[in-house]
Structure formats: structure tokens, C-alpha cells
Amino acid sequence: MLRRRVIPCLDVKNGRVVKGTRFVDLTDEGDPVELAMRYADEGADEICFLDIGATPEGRTTMLKTIRETAVNVFIPLTVGGGVRSVSDMRAVLRAGADKVAINSAAVQQPRLIQECAQAFGAQCVVVAIDAKTVSTGWSVYTRGGRVDTGLCALDWAGRAQRLGAGELLVTSMDRDGTHEGYDVELLRALRRRVSIPIIASGGAGNPADLTAAIVEGRADAVLAASIFHRSIHSIADVKADLALAGVPVREIV
Amino acid sequence: MTSVAVIDHGAGNLVSMMRALETVGADPTLVRSGALGEFDRVVLPGVGATGPAMRTLNQTGLSDELRNYRSPLLGVCVGMQLLFEYSTEDDTECLGLIRGDVRRMDASPLPHIGWNSVEQTSNAIFTGLGSSPLFYFVHSFAAHPSDPRLVAGRTSYGENVFVSAVESGSTTGLQFHPERSGAAGLRVLANFLDDSREVRDVA
Numbered sequence: 027m028l029r030r031r032v033i034p035c036l037d038v039k040n041g042r043v044v045k046g047t048r049f050v051d052l053t054d055e056g057d058p059v060e061l062a063m064r065y066a067d068e069g070a071d072e073i074c075f076l077d078i079g080a081t082p083e084g085r086t087t088m089l090k091t092i093r094e095t096a097v098n099v100f101i102p103l104t105v106g107g108g109v110r111s112v113s114d115m116r117a118v119l120r121a122g123a124d125k126v127a128i129n130s131a132a133v134q135q136p137r138l139i140q141e142c143a144q145a146f147g148a149q150c151v152v153v154a155i156d157a158k159t160v161s162t163g164w165s166v167y168t169r170g171g172r173v174d175t176g177l178c179a180l181d182w183a184g185r186a187q188r189l190g191a192g193e194l195l196v197t198s199m200d201r202d203g204t205h206e207g208y209d210v211e212l213l214r215a216l217r218r219r220v221s222i223p224i225i226a227s228g229g230a231g232n233p234a235d236l237t238a239a240i241v242e243g244r245a246d247a248v249l250a251a252s253i254f255h256r257s258i259h260s261i262a263d264v265k266a267d268l269a270l271a272g273v274p275v276r277e278i279v
Numbered sequence: 280m281t282s283v284a285v286i287d288h289g290a291g292n293l294v295s296m297m298r299a300l301e302t303v304g305a306d307p308t309l310v311r312s313g314a315l316g317e318f319d320r321v322v323l324p325g326v327g328a329t330g331p332a333m334r335t336l337n338q339t340g341l342s343d344e345l346r347n348y349r350s351p352l353l354g355v356c357v358g359m360q361l362l363f364e365y366s367t368e369d370d371t372e373c374l375g376l377i378r379g380d381v382r383r384m385d386a387s388p389l390p391h392i393g394w395n396s397v398e399q400t401s402n403a404i405f406t407g408l409g410s411s412p413l414f415y416f417v418h419s420f421a422a423h424p425s426d427p428r429l430v431a432g433r434t435s436y437g438e439n440v441f442v443s444a445v446e447s448g449s450t451t452g453l454q455f456h457p458e459r460s461g462a463a464g465l466r467v468l469a470n471f472l473d474d475s476r477e478v479r480d481v482a
Contacts, residue, residue, distance in 0.1 A: 097298040120292065276394045
């Protein structure tokens with residue numbers, strides 16, 4: 027039986043882990059390699075790095091961080107941020123990432139999803155969607171939440187799947203960093219629209235929120251950042267809550 | 280030290296496999312072309328799509344090297360799928376080292392991504408891991424060996440039960456990623472390197 031995944035997410039800028047609220051007001055949360063190693067020991071099912079700096083210098087630093095993590099951590103690593111081409115994606119994979127998330131570049135040139143899926147297999151192409159509530163539903167934002175594309179998040183998710191995305195990483199901009207819980211309605215609406223796995227992101231405040239994203243939101247995996255970085259809750263706390271709700275999880279050995 | 284050729288077919292993360300092999304005491308070398316005969320073991324790793332991977336192996340001559348290789352060979356994920364005769368992914372003729380084909384799974388959601396258990400683990404490749412160890416999977420296709428006796432492990436996903444491990448003589452295929460499966464995965468790689476491992480030959 028497939029276990030539901032608990033994924034600590036590390037937003038990385040210039041080689042440091044940072045965390046903001048609703049995508050702004052960044053604070054320093056530590057060294058990415060050290061944090062990744064700690065989470066792997068504590069039972070993380072996967073690690074996610076998002077390069078939120080995405081400057082040329084930042085890119086080189088990021089590849090180094092990926093490499094150092096890949097040689098120290100024997101669980102899967104998903105990396106996103108600043109990937110704009112097939113060759114960018116190749117560089118990230120060859121540095122030691124297992125899956126690569128593309129966001130703004132996929133919206134600008136949707137064919138990139140198709141090209142990456144053909145080159146590397148759909149299983150390593152994650153399309154990241156930053157979604158914000160609007161009067162008609164949810165709108166897709168790009169460039170780190172700065173640009174409203176006007177695209178309907180549900181339509182974009184369906185198109186990303188048709189183009190060959192292997193997974194969606196969906197962040198609720200309304201909830202990000204607020205600790206108010208995931209946008210379960212958004213998750214449910216997406217689940218009805220696509221048949222690829224959905225990683226829920228944005229809003230985790232306590233273990234019950236992660237459980238709700240899976241049980242009510244029907245997400246396949248849950249991603250959280252600050253509750254883990256600041257040791258507000260451990261991965262074990264989250265898995266205990268999931269297990270209590272009857273959700274299959276990987277026991278920590 | 281056991282020398283291991285890790286085949287580089289151009290796509291994907293090889294850092295993890297190299298490092299995992301080093302961690303369990305092997306001496307891995309990335310190989311893009313040339314002879315494989317001098318290596319104690321060969322690993323055909325598993326990231327990428329079947330079509331491009333097989334094209335690269337054919338262009339570099341590694342497909343024939345792999346067909347003629349006689350020491351233990353391990354195919355991981357797509358690498359396992361390449362061991363079979365044919366894959367519906369990209370309509371690809373594969374290495375044909377194991378009889379059978381590879382087809383898209385009939386399950387949802389796909390890809391099958393995450394940690395799942397492998398049952399029926401009596402083969403030596405699973406020594407020390409108990410009856411249903413957990414490993415990390417990420418794939419949409421699964422292999423269907425013609426000879427059920429070659430099945431070394433099965434995994435359930437929803438209503439679907441698929442072959443997650445196969446052994447034919449000295450050739451082993453694993454649908455999961457041992458290099459990304461924590462301590463359990465490292466143990467499988469250590470077992471693969473173990474010279475005393477009994478090779479089950481039903482041919």
C-alpha cells in the first residue's frame with residue numbers, strides 16, 4: 027500500500043533557508059544541507075528545495091547545495107525555482123535532484139513541460155502552481171507570487187497534466203506562512219480535475235492541517251516548511267496524527 | 280573493492296546512485312561507452328524516459344555490451360524496464376535480457392510516487408529486510424515478465440498489483456529506487472554487491 031508523503035520544504039536564497047509569510051518578510055532558518063539531513067533522519071519521505079532567489083549567482087550556489095544534499099541524504103529530492111529550459115532541468119537533475127518543479131517558465135512556455143517530460147520522463151516533471159483566491163475561483167500567480175496571470179488554476183492544472191506533468195505542487199498564496207491550514211477547497215477542486223499526484227502546500231499550522239489536506243483535500247502528499255524549521259511540530263507528530271486518522275504512513279525506523 | 284560500472288544514458292540524477300554505492304563499499308565508475316567486461320558489477324540506473332535511454336544505449340554500443348555481460352547486473356526503475364524485450368513507453372524495443380514487456384499501469388493517480396512495500400522477498404537481494412520492506416517508487420510503467428518464476432517481489436498500488444522486483448540468473452531488476460530508499464535501499468545495494476549471494480537460476 028502506498029504511504030502518503032510528508033515533505034519538508036526548504037525555501038533557499040543565496041545558499042540559506044529562508045521563510046516568508048504570504049511570499050514576503052523573509053527570515054533566516056538555517057543551512058539547507060544540515061536541515062535536509064536532519065529531516066531525513068526524522069522520517070521525511072522526500073525533501074523539497076525551492077530556490078526563491080533565482081539569480082545567476084544563486085543558481086551556481088543552488089547546484090552546489092543540491093550536490094551536497096544528494097551525497098548526504100538517501101531520500102528523494104525535489105528542486106524548483108528558476109528552471110527555464112530543458113538544459114536548466116538537466117543541470118538540476120545531474121546535480122542530484124530526482125524531480126524538478128517548474129513554475130513561471132511553464133506558464134510562459136507550456137511546451138517546456140512537454141519537452142522536459144520527453145527528455146527525462148513525466149515522473150520527474152513537477153509543475154508548481156501558486157494559486158490565489160479570486161471572485162471566480164483561483165488564479166495562477168507567477169514570478170514568486172508577484173504576477174497575476176489571470177489563468178484559472180484548475181484549467182492550468184488540467185493543461186499541465188495533458189502536456190506531461192508528472193505531479194502538481196500546489197501552493198495556496200492566501201494561506202502560505204499563515205498557519206491557518208491548507209486550502210482544502212482548492213485541493214478538492216484540483217483532485218476532481220487531474221489524475222496525477224497532488225502535493226498540498228501553504229498554510230500548515232499543526233498536524234491536523236496536514237491530515238485534513240490528505241483526508242478532506244485528497245492530496246497525495248503534504249508539504250510544510252516553518253512548522254518543521256522552527257520545531258513547532260516534528261515529522262513524527264505529523265505522521266502520528268495521520269496514522270490516527272487511518273492514513274498509511276511510513277514508520278520511522 | 281567491488282568495481283561497479285554505472286551506466287550514464289544521458290538523463291537524470293546519477294549522483295545519488297554513485298554515492299549510495301560508495302556508501303556500501305563499492306568503487307563505482309560512470310560509463311558512457313566502451314567495454315563492461317572488466318567490471319565486477321553493472322548498474323543500469325533509472326532516471327529518464329525509455330525511448331531516449333534506449334537510443335543512447337544503442338548509439339554508444341552499450342546495449343550489446345549489456346546483452347553480453349555475464350556478472351551481476353542491476354537495472355533500477357527505467358533501468359529494470361530496459362531489461363525486458365519491449366516497452367509501450369515510446370514504443371521501444373529494449374535489451375531483451377528478460378522475456379516479457381513493459382506497459383503503462385492501470386491505476387490512478389499516475390505516476391505511482393512514494394514509499395510502498397515489496398512483498399514476497401525471499402530472494403537474496405532482500406536479505407536482512409524482513410517480509411515487506413518499504414522503498415521509494417516513482418514510475419507510471421511496470422514490467423510483465425513472461426515467466427512468473429522470475430518474480431522476486433510484488434507491490435500493491437490501489438487495485439493494481441505489479442512486479443516490483445525480478446531476478447533472472449545474474450540479472451536483477453528493481454522498480455523502486457534503492458539509492459533513494461534510506462537504510463533499506465542501501466541494504467539492497469549491499470546485497471547486490473555480496474559475492475556469496477546465491478543467484479537463483481531457473482533458466
